[in-house]
Amino acid sequence: KAGVTQTPRYLIKTRGQQVTLSCSPISGHRSVSWYQQTPGQGLQFLFEYFSETQRNKGNFPGRFSGRQFSNSRSEMNVSTLELGDSALYLCASSSGLVSYNEQFFGPGTRLTVL
Amino acid sequence: AQKVTQAQTEISVVEKEDVTLDCVYETRDTTYYLFWYKQPPSGELVFLIRRNSFDEQNEISGRYSWNFQKSTSSFNFTITASQVVDSAVYFCALSEALAGYSTLTFGKGTMLLVSP
Numbered sequence: 285k286a287g288v289t290q291t292p293r294y295l296i297k298t299r300g301q302q303v304t305l306s307c308s309p310i311s312g313h314r315s316v317s318w319y320q321q322t323p324g325q326g327l328q329f330l331f332e333y334f335s336e337t338q339r340n341k342g343n344f345p346g347r348f349s350g351r352q353f354s355n356s357r358s359e360m361n362v363s364t365l366e367l368g369d370s371a372l373y374l375c376a377s378s379s380g381l382v383s384y385n386e387q388f389f390g391p392g393t394r395l396t397v398l
Numbered sequence: 399a400q401k402v403t404q405a406q407t408e409i410s411v412v413e414k415e416d417v418t419l420d421c422v423y424e425t426r427d428t429t430y431y432l433f434w435y436k437q438p439p440s441g442e443l444v445f446l447i448r449r450n451s452f453d454e455q456n457e458i459s460g461r462y463s464w465n466f467q468k469s470t471s472s473f474n475f476t477i478t479a480s481q482v483v484d485s486a487v488y489f490c491a492l493s494e495a496l497a498g499y500s501t502l503t504f505g506k507g508t509m510l511l512v513s514p
Contacts, residue, residue, distance in 0.1 A: 315500065317500065326504060326505070326506045327489065327504035327507075328504075329502065329503070332500045332501060339500055340497065340501055342501070372441055374443065380500075386445060386448065387502065388445070389435075389442055389443040389444075389445075391441055391442045392441045394441070
């Protein structure tokens with residue numbers, strides 16, 4: 285079974301630009317979660333999508349948004365980039381069932397904002 | 399609110415030493431899961447173990463062992479006979495039933511450096 289894939293792996297942008305990151309979950313998984321990892325704040329939950337609907341959201345500004353497609357692939361978008369958005373963005377997929385289900389993480393996209 | 403604290407920022411040991419990574423959590427939920435993840439330099443989070451709030455039985459898996467104590471809200475992780483390949487950042491995390499288990503709250507991580 286193929287794992288979680290994230291593209292691109294590395295991105296360099298400048299302040300004010302916008303960026304779109306992509307995540308393909310494990311086949312059959314319907315839930316995709318996004319996390320931001322920075323040296324200062326650590327790993328923080330951004331949002332979770334299940335069956336094309338946002339099911340949960342972390343405490344991030346509206347510049348951070350996401351969506352999920354019918355094939356469960358997900359994208360997250362960051363508009364008007366700030367220097368502080370430089371981070372490793374990790375995507376995790378799970379079956380999304382009500383009872384506990386394990387989250388599998390992708391390799392991440394490292395975003396650098398100049 | 400939920401919170402996970404890993405007081406040890408960095409630990410350095412020499413190969414073959416035993417090392418324990420500490421994790422203390424806070425939650426108002428009675429049903430929750432606790433995890434340990436490993437993050438090598440490549441960046442991908444690797445799942446190590448999961449424990450639910452009703453299972454305080456400690457576990458040993460090869461060189462790894464875990465000590466879960468609800469009375470002290472701790473979920474500690476021990477590596478015996480450490481190896482250089484164990485060098486990584488280790489994260490403790492919490493997932494709550496009230497949040498539908500859909501989110502993980504992570505600690506800040508403990509960087510483990512194992513030298514030859």
